[in-house]
Amino acid sequence: MTERSEADEQRPDAGGQRLTTRETAERLGVKPETVYAYVSRGQLSSSRAPGGRGSTFDAAEVEALARRTGRREPPSATGEPAVRTGITLIADDRYYFRGVDATELATRHTYEEVAEWLWTGELRPGVRFTAPAQTVAAARRAVGALPVHCGSTDRLRVAVVAAAAADPLRFDLSREAVLGGARSLIPALVAALPTAGGDDGAGAHDVDLSPDPGYGAGAAAPGGPATAVGLARQLWPKLTARKPDEPSLAALDTALALLIDHDLAASTLAARVAASARAHPYAVVSAGLGVLEGPLHGAASGLAHRMLAEVLERGGAAPVVADHLRAGRRVPGLGHRLYTGEDPRARTLFDLLARIPQAGPALAAARDVVATTARDRTLHANVDLALAVLSVASDMPAEAGETVFAIARTAGWIAHALEEYGERPLRMRPSGHYTGPRPPQPLPSLTPCD
Template sequence: MTDDPETERLTTQQAAERLGVKPETVYAYVSRGLLRRHRSGHGRGSTFDAAEVDGLSRRSGRRSAPVGPQHAPLVTGVTLIEDDRCYYRGVDSSALALRHGYEEVAHWLWTGELVPGTRFDAPAGQVAAARAAVEALPATRTAEDRLHAATVAASAGDPLRSDLTPATVHATARALVATLVEAHPLVGPPPPDGAPLAGRLWPRLTARPASDAGLRALDAALVLLLDHDMAVSTLAARVAATARAHPYAVTLAGLGALDGPLHGAAAAPAHRMVREALERDATGDGAAAVVGARLREGARVPGVGHLLYTGDDPRATTLFALLEDVPGAGPAVGAARRIVAAAGRHRPTFGNVDLALAALSVGCGMESEAGQVVFAVARTSGWVAHALEEYAEPAMRLRPSGRYRGPRPPRPVP
């Protein structure tokens, strides 16, 4: 029997890889009547119907074996997630968040050197250009739009942006992170001169005066969100870095992937859910009502559970504990805990860092997109840490090959 040109054909080796078995096992499947072997069009060897192979794979419960170096786990020395803990260069991220400020931890993550009192500052011209770019956006702009515009403006004003030597990348990143913060308009009292990054970010997120406990919680949130292994935005950033994209372009790649409801944008729906639960509490069990409404709509409950943790999200545990001391945040923290209890009424679950961010933003009078801003500002330093690793690797190494599933050539020109 010859191959049908309309059907995707697999060689014996390809069929074995897709089934996750040895080539000898493929022929055993043939002898048992589980697969049909076809004579190749060249008269040598055998081919197999890809759909038939995939059907056997589903029936047998086997998973396709990954092939090629591009499918191997990326080796990194930045973050380890293990036993429901998150570690930066082997140090517990929660312990770092309780002891050091965001700028200190970010600089340490890049350089291995912890410098107390580290501050990230940006040239006045760069900040002015970023603010002008943000102000020029239409009224329908989102927080992500502002971050994109500020990054592009900062990049356009940096003629040395393609210098990828580590010291220059460090300086570029410090200025970019500061620019992302200061490009946002003030809505509260201006921060004092020399304030840490969290102190400069606070009055751009809420009109409420900053308390010491509130600043500690915001600074800790920045540290806890600095990196999280190979999240999709980090992978996007590393792919850009493997092509030797400069740090601004790496950040734009990360921001593009971050702006999704299953990643950085998950904090906004969690914020709205916590706020709605508080509003409903006056008339009944607000938490159960909002959870039930989302389940009836067939939607996931934002801020609950996590792919990488089986117990608690350690970042959320740390942030919730800090929020207990923040003036005015108690009701939001209580609503968040009741949401977790309602969502876990029939199955074990836990609140993740998006829910903790929602408790922070609702409890401190911030807008719904505040959590995404905190997430993006924090994670920019993590993307830079991964870019620095990638710049030291062979260029273009993250270039996988696609597994073609279309009609086999040659085909007539349509």
């Protein structure tokens, strides 16, 4: 019964509820022969595939067995740790959310709608996230107590802790409870940020949240998704004192949707490790925010922002690029280890920014940077450079891109937490490769104080 046929290589059920022998073996982390051993011991049931060749297995039953037996993760082709996930796929210079092109989702649907797709696999047109008044009040009080010089990521970390303290049900890890908390946490984080040019920590009430004429909830506005009501419009006054226009709001909303997830980035891996230990969702988000602040991750757009501002000030990219190279620094906003060509997130945002007149100078500066560096070697623009164009063109501070990144990625961390909660607890426990002195060693002697 270990013989595999062509029927084993194809999924026989379009709904994805039946798995082939090969898929079952991969999900369990075993050989096909072991799959049939599970069948013979009554731990797994099988059915004949259409045409009578090969066997199929119920996906839910396979997942339940995997949790009981402690499914092993397959090694990656590069030898790096690999984690099974059904959320994001990056392949052939494109990326997909649950099998759907992520850039198409981001340009046709709002951030909230894409988040729901990532969480549930369902699109809910017109969905909007709201936060309880007591959660917003707690987050604002906590953030308001911080020193004035604190950055947005500092404020978001404190806001998450405050929101957690205000939620007595945060330890409920059921799917419904996690989703309910996520839908209130994200707008609470936005509401906790101070308004640009102000110090009151308010914000959503500073912007007209009523639907714009001609655009119903969930309807696509010209050049982007509907942003008449929603998180992008609430976030805008936290980033800049400039009055928003619909094309700029559409660009911000699309940026949020594009950045929701990007496979197992460093912050997402940290979030999954926390979820593996059964930390509650607020703690999962805190873990992600802690990693996001690094200059090689969420803070990278701030470096690109400062570079573009300097290019505009000096009238060209050549001297600015030369200064970076002379100092031994990488040119910000260029290159991505997962893409051989241009980052699809950058390409999508550049297309939207090209429709905004005031973005013209910053967009030209970004293209000048790309063209200047191309004289030596080809490095394509990444999403950090596109975020920098948006922030420079909209009179936002350098850290605005990091704020957008953090708010957007919160939904992705929640999606990964939901997935991880369904796995074996504490499975992300790598073994250390000890390189220190071999025992037994003598006790260290005390060093006398001066």
